[in-house]
């Protein structure tokens with residue numbers, strides 16, 4: 001096998017039905033066109049899965065994909081992307097996590113692992129360099145996540161990196177997570193990867209290796225990494241990541257109308273600063289990086305020392321989690337939200353979807369669409385955290401109302417009926433994260449056209465551009481200067497959002513953390529690192545085109561599954577005037593000309609008016625091969 005600089009050079013395929021594995025050399029052309037991570041996975045899933053495959057069946061492919069920068073020491077290079085067909089949305093799914101797992105997988109000699117089939121019995125995939133084994137995993141079943149990691153490492157070695165599912169994954173809760181890290185506290189959270197693994201009877205992966213990935217020009221790569229890292233560290237504004245973490249957003253998002261409150265009845269609450277203050281003084285212990293070498297360290301280690309929500313120190317309590325279990329539910333008890341964060345981690349369930357479906361249930365309760373007879377005899381009032389935690393545990397166990405909510409809010413609303421669908425806040429079935437499009441119109445467009453649905457990772461750079469005035473170093477690539485753009489303007493944003501999406505794909509293709517792009521790593525920095533790493537001349541323009549190629553291929557995957565313009569619409573609740581809070585008297589915050597924005601976006605992408613990429617666009621992007629399949 002010839003050397004491919006920047007890559008381990010192999011893909012590991014596991015067939016769980018047959019209990020066998022095989023190796024595939026990484027195709028050089030695929031590496032050039034799709035780079036890695038979510039790009040490479042898009043090629044694998046589009047080519048390797050039939051239309052209409054059951055997400056919980058043997059045909060679904062679960063791809064663990066690293067990027068060429070994963071584990072290299074490049075800024076933010078502790079990422080892995082999990083891609084699959086989502087059991088929650090039925091379309092393209094992509095879920096990113098940070099840890100040392102991706103870097104270790106490359107040390108073991110693999111850029112990606114592709115899992116197909118279904119095992120008859122619970123198994124764990126152990127990759128120890130060239131030695132690959134499927135081991136019985138009955139001893140992991142039923143345990144909380146941190147205990148699984150402990151049991152697994154005790155039996156195979158503490159120096160393995162692991163990815164495990166929790167009880168929610170085993171019970172096929174459609175938004176179950178895959179958990180990484182020494183304590184299993186880092187989640188690939190969105191879209192239900194844990195349920196796909198649970199359905200496959202694959203309870204864990206463990207990897208260990210000692211090889212190194214070849215670098216074309218080691219000196220140039222080292223120098224570029226050093227220069228970019230120094231620039232990040234020297235920028236005083238980046239100190240906020242370690243100081244406040246993402247949780248600091250509680251105060252800022254509230255003020256700017258970016259904080260969904262009471263199941264999206266409003267976009268602010270006025271309590272963000274005091275909630276963050278409580279967390280900072282009473283719960284926060286220390287900042288932590290999710291992988292070895294992170295210089296930003298947005299991770300939080302937190303605890304509750306006393307009272308009914310007493311909770312041991314654990315890593316979690318990100319902004320999204322804290323919002324899902326405070327403002328979404330109208331809950332002012334921060335200790336209860338910290339406790340819920342820990343329960344979600346240990347059960348392996350997505351905090352955003354979990355908080356969202358509980359908020360949806362509280363809304364249904366208020367509207368009289370469900371009552372105590374549906375909920376084990378309990379009422380479910382806003383802010384009732386005992387009720388919320390009880391329901392969360394029943395979702396994990398799939399009991400009663402919990403079983404219905406384990407299907408996700410779109411499906412639950414359909415079954416409840418009576419107007420419940422207007423209370424379910426999702427796009428394409430994925431529940432909304434804690435950023436509100438009434439804070440800036442580019443965000444709404446990003447949510448609507450999002451390939452995974454209403455996702456905070458992918459790609460919300462539009463929000464940072466029109467509301468946050470960030471340009472990501474993209475002005476030379478045609479991005480309009482955000483200084484001259486009003487956050488609530490509507491038409492005129494489609495072209496800009498397309499460029500931002502192409503850029504937003506790159507961290508997930510290269511294997512880096514997106515927060516580094518928010519902190520100053522530009523597309524030109526990425527191109528310079530890729531040139532030194534691969535020995536090919538890579539430009540910023542090449543990378544943005546690769547981002548566009550991947551975004552379009554993911555869209556094609558969805559079009560093949562039946563996605564049309566009708567699926568790119570926004571949920572009813574975010575198109576209403578906020579019922580209370582800072583913006584209740586501000587009509588400009590509500591989107592009115594969404595259809596025009598969508599038309600502009602489609603035109604900028606080279607998609608037709610129903611959101612289908614045209615043949616000409618596909619040929620231009622090097623995706624002509626999809627026309628023949």
Ligand code: SF4
Nearest residue numbers: 098289290294298513
């Ligand atoms: S900034 Fe946060 S998410 Fe990104 S690599 Fe560091 S700890 Fe992980």
